[in-house]
Amino acid sequence: MSILSVSEANFSFELDVVIIGAGACGLCAGLAAHEAGAEVLILERDASALGTTAMSTGLIPGAGTSAQRAASITDSAVQFAQDICAKTNNRTDEKMALALAQESANTIEWLSNTYGVPLTLVDTFLYPGHSIMRMHGTPNRSGAELMGSLSNAIEREGVSILTNATVTNLFADDSGRVHGVRFQRPDQSIEDVGCRAIILACCGFAGNPKMLSQYIPEIEGGEFFGHPGNKGDAVLWGDSLGAAVADMSAYQGHAGLAKGFGIPILWPCIVEGGIQVNQQGKRFSNEARGYSEQAVDVLSQEGSVAWTFYDEQRHNLMLEFDDYNEAINAGAVRHGDSLQDICIQTKLPLDKLTQTLSDITGLVDSDADDEFGRSFKGKQPLCAPFYAVKVTGAIFHTQGGLRVDEHARVLREDGSALPNLYAGGGAARGISGPDASGYLAGNGLLTATTFGRLAGRAAVADIAK
Numbered sequence: 001m002s003i004l005s006v007s008e009a010n011f012s013f014e015l016d017v018v019i020i021g022a023g024a025c026g027l028c029a030g031l032a033a034h035e036a037g038a039e040v041l042i043l044e045r046d047a048s049a050l051g052t053t054a055m056s057t058g059l060i061p062g063a064g065t066s067a068q069r070a071a072s073i074t075d076s077a078v079q080f081a082q083d084i085c086a087k088t089n090n091r092t093d094e095k096m097a098l099a100l101a102q103e104s105a106n107t108i109e110w111l112s113n114t115y116g117v118p119l120t121l122v123d124t125f126l127y128p129g130h131s132i133m134r135m136h137g138t139p140n141r142s143g144a145e146l147m148g149s150l151s152n153a154i155e156r157e158g159v160s161i162l163t164n165a166t167v168t169n170l171f172a173d174d175s176g177r178v179h180g181v182r183f184q185r186p187d188q189s190i191e192d193v194g195c196r197a198i199i200l201a202c203c204g205f206a207g208n209p210k211m212l213s214q215y216i217p218e219i220e221g222g223e224f225f226g227h228p229g230n231k232g233d234a235v236l237w238g239d240s241l242g243a244a245v246a247d248m249s250a251y252q253g254h255a256g257l258a259k260g261f262g263i264p265i266l267w268p269c270i271v272e273g274g275i276q277v278n279q280q281g282k283r284f285s286n287e288a289r290g291y292s293e294q295a296v297d298v299l300s301q302e303g304s305v306a307w308t309f310y311d312e313q314r315h316n317l318m319l320e321f322d323d324y325n326e327a328i329n330a331g332a333v334r335h336g337d338s339l340q341d342i343c344i345q346t347k348l349p350l351d352k353l354t355q356t357l358s359d360i361t362g363l364v365d366s367d368a369d370d371e372f373g374r375s376f377k378g379k380q381p382l383c384a385p386f387y388a389v390k391v392t393g394a395i396f397h398t399q400g401g402l403r404v405d406e407h408a409r410v411l412r413e414d415g416s417a418l419p420n421l422y423a424g425g426g427a428a429r430g431i432s433g434p435d436a437s438g439y440l441a442g443n444g445l446l447t448a449t450t451f452g453r454l455a456g457r458a459a460v461a462d463i464a465k
């Protein structure tokens with residue numbers, strides 16, 4: 001994954017913009033650059049355009065969208081940026097958070113109105129850290145559906161995409177200007193393509209165990225539930241070209257990966273009053289503060305597992321999600337008509353679980369937080385029938401990466417922009433601060449879609465200068 005001298009290149013053809021990676025970021029960048037009049041090629045290592053995006057729930061936040069207005073929800077970019085910054089304990093770039101929040105509604109409208117992505121407002125629950133309902137998703141709340149819709153748009157618009165094409169090298173001169181790329185086909189043949197601008201949309205380094213252990217050792221024991229093709233190429237190339245990196249220890253963790261099934265059990269059941277208990281039937285943290293930071297707490301329990309525990313009311317809420325229905329069909333979700341029954345199903349100790357439930361029931365009418373700082377005020381107490389899923393902690397994708405400006409131009413340490421290099425999504429530094437706790441739900445696809453759109457536009461505008 002090295003940088004080669006331009007003199008070594010043998011370009012078979014040349015175009016305006018080459019995009020590396022065909023997840024949400026790459027496809028949005030491709031659409032935006034094509035729309036701005038450029039000749040574009042997207043290169044993707046896999047046989048089809050899927051990436052982490054297709055594994056995701058596909059929820060994209062937008063503040064001030066028409067869907068929010070139709071639901072009489074008042075939101076603003078400032079409020080959204082405040083939520084982003086608060087989740088990181090003010091350890092992210094405030095200006096960048098605001099810039100992305102300001103563009104978030106434009107991205108939702110652009111995807112929906114220009115490219116027919118069927119996004120609706122998720123109005124059934126609030127993810128931890130969001131003060132207002134602003135998540136937008138496809139009908140089945142699925143990243144695969146989102147990718148299908150984006151791929152259809154790419155095809156309709158005639159944007160060129162080449163799959164089974166792993167980019168192995170960039171060709172650059174001493175100024176850091178990239179003149180083209182080399183990619184390899186599954187039969188090991190190689191081809192060089194020239195370009196005037198390059199967009200790195202090849203996500204982060206969660207699929208590179210060496211980089212993970214270098215930058216995020218705390219999650220090494222966790223399962224990796226992300227895209228294995230994301231090997232940190234953007235960071236490696238950027239670094240060789242003199243780009244700055246930041247927040248390399250940041251990541252999206254998840255404390256609800258169904259153990260042995262590899263299906264994420266999402267957080268609505270927790271935020272609406274469900275809990276996580278260890279194998280002794282005891283809670284061990286404030287699970288409602290966020291699924292990302294809870295991952296290491298689950299991993300520190302006996303067997304590196306916990307039980308996500310809830311009842312019929314929360315179960316019904318979860319049925320909105322494709323992932324959850326898949327978990328039910330796969331047999332990951334245990335059901336018990338009574339507490340005794342669910343304890344037989346899960347081998348959780350009845351006396352301890354009874355005590356745990358009694359402790360939280362005592363808090364629903366109280367202003368007091370529990371010993372972990374969680375409030376249960378106003379939540380309906382958990383009652384039979386009960387549901388439980390054995391889960392473990394996982395890493396989904398990394399959130400640190402190449403430092404970029406608000407147009408997704410990759411920056412050097414001194415703040416100057418590299419001549420023609422852009423990055424977005426998991427390839428760029430996110431807005432999640434320096435660790436897992438700063439990940440606000442939606443940060444992944446906000447930066448993938450919005451930076452993708454902005455990178456495509458900026459690349460074409462800069463070429464024209």
Ligand SMILES: Cc1cc2nc3c(=O)[nH]c(=O)nc-3n(C[C@H](O)[C@H](O)[C@H](O)COP(=O)(O)OP(=O)(O)OC[C@H]3O[C@@H](n4cnc5c(N)ncnc54)[C@H](O)[C@@H]3O)c2cc1C
Pocket residue numbers: 020021022023024025026043044045046049050051052053054055056057058059060061143165166167168201202203204225226227229230231233252264396397424425426427441442443444445446448
């Ligand atoms: C289970 C799960 C649920 C999630 N839910 C949400 C959610 O609801 N909302 C949200 O905001 N975020 C969510 N995320 C995070 C979100 O999916 C990611 O932040 C986002 O998809 C990243 O998009 P991307 O385009 O940067 O990367 P990707 O979608 O991973 O695309 C990168 C592409 O680059 C390709 N590639 C890599 N290297 C090369 C190379 N050298 N040459 C050619 N191609 C290359 C890869 O094969 C891949 O297809 C979730 C993640 C997971 C795992």
